[in-house]
Amino acid sequence: MKHHNARYDVLIAGAGFAGSLAALLLHQLGRKVCLVEKAKHPRFAIGESSTPAADMILRRFASSYQLPWLEAFSRYGSWCRTYPEVMRGLKRGFSFYKHHPGKPFYTNAEHDHELLVAASADDEHSDTQWLRADFDAFLVSKVQEAGIAYLDLTEIVEVEEDGNGLLFTVQQNGRTGRLSADFFLDATGGPHLLHRLWQISSTVEGFHTDSFAVFSHVEQVPLWEDVVVQMGYCTEDYPYRADFSALHHLLDEGWMWMLRFDDGRVSVGFVLDGHRQAMADAAAGQVWQQTLSRYPSLQKLLGGSRLSAQPGKWLRTARLQRRLVQMAGSRWVALPHTAGFVDPLFSPGNAHTLSGLERLISIFQEHTGQHEKLQHSLQHYARELRAELELIDRLVAGCYQTMPHFGLFQAWSMVYFACTIAYEKHRMSSSQPEGFLLATRPEIRRMVTTCVRALEDVLQKGDYSPRQVQCFTDKIRECIAPFNTAGLLDPSAHNMYRHTTAKV
Ligand SMILES: Cc1cc2nc3c(=O)[nH]c(=O)nc-3n(C[C@H](O)[C@H](O)[C@H](O)COP(=O)(O)OP(=O)(O)OC[C@H]3O[C@@H](n4cnc5c(N)ncnc54)[C@H](O)[C@@H]3O)c2cc1C
Structure with a gap:
């Protein structure tokens, strides 16, 4: 196994955008890093809609840590010009349309059933929808270009901790190897690995939100704004074209997201209120069809669509809300999407993830080699994460x-x-x-x-x-x-x- 027996300052698990950016940032600080991914890029991932805060953090990473190539990804215009091969979509804001079961969508001249909140002034400076398969694979290529150790199709099965650091047992292609590191950063976007390694459990306790999602990528979806216009409603005073935003269709039992990419692919998903839903055990496709059939205008919009090749099927989550009971230890820390999650409404996830990463990188920058100060700052970070999840939960x-x-x-x-x-x-x-x-x-x-x-x-x-x-x-x-x-x-x-x- 490549990189076998090497010793690292930081071992990072999970090469989503967060794990790769963590590896690149720590590398810029002079740390010896190894990034371990259990899958292989390019791979489908959800979590696509960016926000002004996420873009601001990307720009700060680009300028403060000498990663100038990253800046282009923080605005739609520069992304399209600089990296046309990395697929993305235009996201001008947050749009909400209220639907009622059994009735076609209706509104009036005062837009009583519409809400459009612009997040950018024009297309050039706009937020983006990230096609995660492309964006994450690109970041991994930058990790490799930087000479950072990268192991894919690799599982971490065990860790031993002694006074000198951490010794990991890993498996790649059926072969077992050992990696050692001073510190572990979990960017796996879920609680399972920390449970396996340090028996940290995850809880739903305290959450007020109760939701699950059914989603996929589809093609051949007409523009929603065209449907609204065909119904005789005026969209002339819209601050942007509604389809080029994070489009939320609000239902009685939850909501649907629609995020459009420039190649015609559309990310769609229902997020349904677990308190109201009687579909606890239904298969993903069945939940999709049944929910769609209750809303005639959405049925009309999506009835002729077909699944994209990737992922090529409907996916469903369990209850989305979760929070680790411990988010940092003496030699490990969880990034926000590992530490917990509330719901995709308003797309806070990626900005939250980046803001957690931003704080961790500055903690590492300030306190490496100073055990007590590092511990103190990590505990502060964990307390903040809990408060942030609580706030998002309240609002959602x-x-x-x-x-x-x-x-x-x-x-x-x-x-x-x-x-x-x-x-x-x-x-x-x-x-x-x-x-x-x-x-x-x-x-x-x-x-x-x-x-x-x-x-x-x-x-x-x-x-x-x-x-x-x-x-x-x-x-x-x-x-x-x-x-x-x-x-x-x-x-x-x-x-x-x-x-x-x-x-x-
Ligand atoms: C249904 C849904 C919709 C969402 N929509 C949005 C949105 O529109 N906008 C937004 O901002 N956020 C959204 N989010 C949140 C978003 O998904 C996260 O913010 C984002 O994915 C976090 O990125 P990450 O790199 O930390 O983790 P992930 O994207 O989860 O990446 C984790 C990586 O770790 C790998 N991995 C997993 N386990 C292991 C292991 N044991 N060992 C090694 N590697 C492992 C995975 O293969 C993956 O590559 C959504 C989340 C959900 C569930």
Whole structure:
């Protein structure tokens, strides 16, 4: 086995974009790194929709760690020009359409059943949808180009720990080998490896969100905005073309994502509320068909589509929510997607992952060789991760609670956008990496707690009359005011928000 018996400063498991970037960043800091992947690139992966915060972090990595080639991936225009062979899509913002079971989609001139929130000012500077098979394979090629040890089709089966470091037993193509390292970084995007190596368990305890997903890539999907126009609705005042965004179709029992790539492939998935769903044991394709058939306009949109070659089938997850009971140890640490996950609504995953990586890299940079300081910082990182998962969970759970009542959803979802604006603004003014969405900041926590109380209040009353929805909206507008530099909930916007991000 190649790299057998070598000794590394850091062994990283999982060559998703996070594991590869971790390897490249640590390499730039002069660390000797080995990256171990159990699959082989290119491979299908989910987690495609980028956000302004994710792009900002990619740019910081590019400039602070001398990885200039990475910068092009942080904007749609430069990505297309520089790496046309790495497939991507244009993502101008977040779009939401409310559907009702058994009825074709309907709205009105005031866009009462639509909500479009722009995240970028134009296509050139826009966020992107990452075709993960391509993007992740490209990053691995950069890992190899840098001369970093890379082992694919490799499983880590065991670890022994002594005063000098970690000794891993690994298997590749049926052959067993040994690798030693001072430190272990888990970028596997799930809890299983840490359970195998250090018996760390994962829990759903404390989560308010309860959802699972059914998804795949499909082709031959007409543009949704064309369907809306054919129905006689005006889209002239849309801030961007709706199909070139993270398109969310809100249902009563959950929502559907649609992310379009430039080659015509479309990533689609239902994320269904586990509290309401009676499909606990149904196969992925059956959940897809049954849910689609309840919503005539979605059936019309997707009825003629066919599965893409990759992955070529419908996939389904178990309950999405999970959190490790321990996120760092004396010689190991978990990246955010290993440490826990809430739900893909609003696409926080990749930005969260990158923000965790950003903090870890600066911890390694500052404290390597200083055991106590390193431990202290890792425990702080773990506490922050827990707070971030809690915050995302609160915000997303409120979305599921309000999904059947779009007026409430329109107001509640703005609490999430207010948090992202606060985080992006902070990033613009400081070079110190801070917790994702400023989740541990008292002013953010106070705002969210007050909003949660207002939500509980309206849900408890069960009165969703226009007057009550207006009262709730007024309350949320007042709560988010200190962070709301984007005119969120301005009635004259009619659910069309053009400028929500800090200028980048
Ligand atoms: C249904 C769904 C939809 C999502 N949509 C979005 C979205 O639109 N936008 C967004 O920002 N985020 C989204 N996310 C979150 C997103 O998937 C994660 O943020 C992202 O994948 C994290 O990247 P990663 O590299 O840390 O992990 P992953 O992408 O999970 O990569 C982990 C890698 O580790 C490898 N691996 C696994 N086990 C082992 C092992 N034992 N040994 C070695 N290698 C191993 C895997 O093969 C893989 O290559 C979504 C998540 C889900 C579940």
